[in-house]
Amino acid sequence: MSLIFVDLMSFSSDTTPLVDRFGRTIDYLRVSITDRCDFRCVYCMSEEMTFLPRAQVLTLEELGFIAKAFTELGVKKIRITGGEPLLRKGVLKLLQEIGEIKALDELVITTNASKLEEMAVAIKEAGVKRVNISLDTLDSEKFKQMTRTGDLNKVLKGIQSAKKAGFDGIKINAVILKNRNHREVIDLVQYAVDNQIDISFIEEMPLGIIAGHDRAEAYYSSDLIRSDISRKFELTAVPDKTGGPSVYYKVKDSQTRVGFISPHSANFCSNCNRVRLTVEGRLLLCLGNEHSVDLKKIIRSNPGNMEKLKENIIKAMQIKPEKHEFNLQEKPVILRYMSATGG
Numbered sequence: 001m002s003l004i005f006v007d008l009m010s011f012s013s014d015t016t017p018l019v020d021r022f023g024r025t026i027d028y029l030r031v032s033i034t035d036r037c038d039f040r041c042v043y044c045m046s047e048e049m050t051f052l053p054r055a056q057v058l059t060l061e062e063l064g065f066i067a068k069a070f071t072e073l074g075v076k077k078i079r080i081t082g083g084e085p086l087l088r089k090g091v092l093k094l095l096q097e098i099g100e101i102k103a104l105d106e107l108v109i110t111t112n113a114s115k116l117e118e119m120a121v122a123i124k125e126a127g128v129k130r131v132n133i134s135l136d137t138l139d140s141e142k143f144k145q146m147t148r149t150g151d152l153n154k155v156l157k158g159i160q161s162a163k164k165a166g167f168d169g170i171k172i173n174a175v176i177l178k179n180r181n182h183r184e185v186i187d188l189v190q191y192a193v194d195n196q197i198d199i200s201f202i203e204e205m206p207l208g209i210i211a212g213h214d215r216a217e218a219y220y221s222s223d224l225i226r227s228d229i230s231r232k233f234e235l236t237a238v239p240d241k242t243g244g245p246s247v248y249y250k251v252k253d254s255q256t257r258v259g260f261i262s263p264h265s266a267n268f269c270s271n272c273n274r275v276r277l278t279v280e281g282r283l284l285l286c287l288g289n290e291h292s293v294d295l296k297k298i299i300r301s302n303p304g305n306m307e308k309l310k311e312n313i314i315k316a317m318q319i320k321p322e323k324h325e326f327n328l329q330e331k332p333v334i335l336r337y338m339s340a341t342g343g
């Protein structure tokens with residue numbers, strides 16, 4: 001599929017809040033601040049990656065400027081993602097700048113936890129309220145295989161450091177692949193229960209072509225995961241929402257919630273309240289489509305012009321698609337890797 005860019009001058013500006021043509025209010029922005037990562041997870045990127053040159057990546061100042069524009073347009077939650085966001089030089093300064101925006105209710109971050117042991121306290125002090133941590137297995141050898149470069153022990157220490165730092169919430173995100181880690185879902189839930197944190201299980205999303213990885217063969221549905229978990233744990237549906245696509249269940253006699261993110265088996269697009277800013281400055285209107293607007297071009301052509309930026313963000317809502325269409329039997333129609341998208 002070719003990239004879809006539009007001439008925004010063909011649309012008329014609307015007033016805030018941000019509402020798309022399907023009546024969905026957008027109050028959640030996910031911001032990728034780097035495409036670089038110290039892991040090479042098999043479902044996320046190829047083992048040999050070429051990352052973007054610095055000139056193509058938004059500067060910290062540009063990232064802060066765009067974040068402020070979105071909050072002035074009604075966005076209440078911003079998630080910082082990557083790649084691995086804690087690898088970005090100057091990340092603490094950026095987190096503090098965004099965290100100080102009064103109109104923002106919540107600043108959160110997604111990380112692989114490789115840097116969390118030494119940075120948990122600092123990012124908490126910078127204004128981050130909640131942390132999502134990617135963890136697909138508790139087996140050190142399998143962890144090495146799935147991440148290609150990761151150290152499980154370092155990640156587990158990072159999780160404990162996050163607990164000690166006192167975030168409002170900590171959640172594990174686990175992508176489940178058949179015949180790789182699908183037999184470990186009970187162990188992962190037990191780990192979450194033991195540590196009094198939440199966990200979400202995610203069906204793999206077909207972004208980017210990855211050699212040697214057959215997504216159709218590796219697909220393991222949320223229904224199967226929930227069935228596996230129910231062999232040991234009693235799950236009760238709860239109405240909790242955190243501005244994301246997870247459907248949550250409470251584990252009986254614990255503080256842990258188990259979430260299921262099901263882009264294939266239970267499309268959640270009708271309630272979509274989010275857009276994404278990619279590392280190179282594209283405002284991506286849908287994870288599973290290429291509808292986008294080049295905000296980097298707009299701000300570099302109109303430096304410091306907040307009204308111009310906000311005008312273009314508002315108009316961009318008119319091209320947000322109704323839903324994504326993922327087909328595991330075909331090659332990905334989305335060629336960008338998840339690491340460049342921001343989750």
